[in-house]
Amino acid sequence: MSSSTVGGLLVEEDEVEDEVQAKSSGEVVPPVLGGGSARTYVPLKAKHLVRLVQKMSHAKPLKLSGMDLQGLSLCGMDLTGARLFRCDLRGVDFQWANLTEATLTDCNLTGANLKGANMREVQLASTNLTRANLSGANLHLARLGKAQLRRANLSGANLEEAQLEDADLRQANLANAKMTKANLMHADLREANLSGAVMLRADLRSAILRRADLSGAALPNVELQRASLRRANLTGANLTWATLTDADCTQANLSGANLSGADLSNSTLTGVKLSEAKLHGFPPTKLPQGFQP
Numbered sequence: 001m002s003s004s005t006v007g008g009l010l011v012e013e014d015e016v017e018d019e020v021q022a023k024s025s026g027e028v029v030p031p032v033l034g035g036g037s038a039r040t041y042v043p044l045k046a047k048h049l050v051r052l053v054q055k056m057s058h059a060k061p062l063k064l065s066g067m068d069l070q071g072l073s074l075c076g077m078d079l080t081g082a083r084l085f086r087c088d089l090r091g092v093d094f095q096w097a098n099l100t101e102a103t104l105t106d107c108n109l110t111g112a113n114l115k116g117a118n119m120r121e122v123q124l125a126s127t128n129l130t131r132a133n134l135s136g137a138n139l140h141l142a143r144l145g146k147a148q149l150r151r152a153n154l155s156g157a158n159l160e161e162a163q164l165e166d167a168d169l170r171q172a173n174l175a176n177a178k179m180t181k182a183n184l185m186h187a188d189l190r191e192a193n194l195s196g197a198v199m200l201r202a203d204l205r206s207a208i209l210r211r212a213d214l215s216g217a218a219l220p221n222v223e224l225q226r227a228s229l230r231r232a233n234l235t236g237a238n239l240t241w242a243t244l245t246d247a248d249c250t251q252a253n254l255s256g257a258n259l260s261g262a263d264l265s266n267s268t269l270t271g272v273k274l275s276e277a278k279l280h281g282f283p284p285t286k287l288p289q290g291f292q293p
Contacts, residue, residue: 125163135173155193240281259285 061081073093103123241261251271260281
């Protein structure tokens with residue numbers, strides 16, 4: 001059967017282990033039929049790949065290893081519980097797909113389209129999602145520790161209770177994202193857009209937020225101990241009961257912010273802007289000893 005293969009790979013359906021894996025081979029291996037431990041090899045053709053993935057995902061959780069799927073459209077596909085290992089998913093269209101409880105290990109999702117995808121409890125730790133579009137995606141309880149999300153679009157996404165510790169979110173768009181109780185410890189959010197984000201009780205301890213835009217963000221009870229907020233824009237932000245002890249707020253703009261009950265003791269406030277900020281609510285804001293706003 002003459003047709004080009006994708007990345008010179010073959011799909012192997014293992015009837016015993018109940019999985020699909022990619023084999024590094026340019027050969028067309030004849031199908032091996034029969035029961036027991038028999039395996040069936042099928043040429044991986046670009047025009048048939050989507051049908052294959054769809055067929056296998058209907059019958060059981062899909063398992064793929066080492067496959068080059070870049071640029072393909074898996075839009076709206078049900079990939080619940082899928083397990084993808086070391087797959088090239090650059091530019092893949094997962095728009096509105098169901099990836100609930102899926103596990104993507106060491107996969108490259110650079111520039112992938114995951115707009116509106118259901119990714120609840122997905123495991124994407126250490127995955128490359130640079131410039132990926134995750135706008136409006138459901139990432140509730142997702143595991144994204146150490147993920148590469150630089151310049152990713154996460155606007156309007158649901159990241160409630162998501163694990164994003166040590167994630168690279170530099171210049172990412174998180175405008176209006178829902179991030180209640182998200183774990184962002186040690187995350188790099190330099191120049192990220194977090195305007196209008198809802199981050200109630202989020203954990204941002206030791207996070208880097210230099211030049212980040214947090215204007216109008218809801219940050220009540222957020223933990224920002226030892227965080228770097230140098231030149232960050234927090235105009236109009238709600239920081240009631242927030243903890244910013246030992247945080248670096250050098251030249252940060254807190255104009256119009258609500259800091260009632262916030263704890264800024266031992267924080268660095270050199271050059272900070274506090275015009276029209278609410279500092280004397282009940283209880284009053286805790287400021288560094290000797291600091292005069």
